[in-house]
Amino acid sequence: IEFSYLEFYGTENNHNLEKPYNIFFGLNIGEGQRQLITKQSIKKRKFIGNTTMDPELAFFMANLGKVDHTSLVLDPFVGTGSLLLAAAEFKGHVFGGDIDFLQLHARTRSSRAGEKKRKTDESMISNFEQYDLTSQYAKDQFYLPLGCFGL
Helix, strand or coil: CCEEEEEECCCCCCCCCCCCCEEEEEECCCCCCCHHHHHCCCCCCCCCCCCCCCHHHHHHHHHHCCCCCCCEEEECCCCCCHHHHHHHHCCCEEEEEECCHHHHCCCCCCCCCCCCCCCCCCCHHHHHHHCCCHHHECCCCEECCHHHHCC
16 A cells, blocks of 8 residues: 655645645545657657658547557558557557558658658658567557458
């Protein structure tokens, strides 16, 4: 059992108070994992696209889905794999598909400023390798043509 002690000094940063407004003492029921957002920052990621999901939102979705080692996560609109990376970080087994064949196989133009071509090692699997999550990744991605959706 672990307890926590918190002091609340208000929301005004410009006032230095000698005493807190409130003191809270209670049972610690969890720890945050904000370091994961920094770890998977888009700025550091090998493979990104124009619509790459922000890691904070991806982790929020994976957490909301209660992804753990028993989860099988399918992302039918995988894009560059942000949601799958977050789910894999929580030990879920992940795979996905996309309607955009070129994006899925990293054959689109680079989204990084000043770069016209993608690097040879730039792909969705390179993101999983970058974060040491390849054991969570089902190697076969699939292409979803419009006909799959009755369009």
